[in-house]
Amino acid sequence: MHETALIAEVLKTVRQSALENNLPKVTKIKLAIGKLSMALPEALIFAFQVLKKGTICEEAELEIESKEIILQCLDCTQEFRSQDYNFSCPFCARSRIKIIQGRELHIISFEGEENELGSNCGSTLIKSQ
Numbered sequence: 610m611h612e613t614a615l616i617a618e619v620l621k622t623v624r625q626s627a628l629e630n631n632l633p634k635v636t637k638i639k640l641a642i643g644k645l646s647m648a649l650p651e652a653l654i655f656a657f658q659v660l661k662k663g664t665i666c667e668e669a670e671l672e673i674e675s676k677e678i679i680l681q682c683l684d685c686t687q688e689f690r691s692q693d694y695n696f697s698c699p700f701c702a703r704s705r706i707k708i709i710q711g712r713e714l715h716i717i718s719f720e721g722e723e724n725e726l727g728s729n730c731g732s733t734l735i736k737s738q
């Protein structure tokens with residue numbers, strides 16, 4: 610299943626980054642999921658609930674930011690949102706297009722709690738990109 614493999618990869622990346630940043634516990638993970646990525650948010654959440662058990666993300670919540678499909682026409686250079694997966698330009702009716710947004714599938718950020726030995730308490734936000 611596509612979503613399970615994806616979440617396994619997310620957990621691996623987050624775990625590695627959390628260890629590097631001395632965060633023993635992850636509290637929140639935020640993902641950007643484009644509407645063209647073919648990943649279903651419900652399936653991602655389900656896979657997350659199953660796979661996070663026994664990891665440092667066990668108590669974390671998953672937040673999904675759904676990204677609209679934004680296209681650009683290569684003929685008239687206008688940018689537009691795709692309606693009903695219609696890939697032709699609403700300005701000049703041609704269909705030579707470039708996908709600007711909608712295919713992404715990545716971690717936006719995650720938050721974790723620092724080690725109690727650390728001088729700072731509270732949560733830390735790490736940007737992945």
Ligand SMILES: [Zn+2]
Nearest residue numbers: 682685698701
């Ligand atoms: Zn056009």
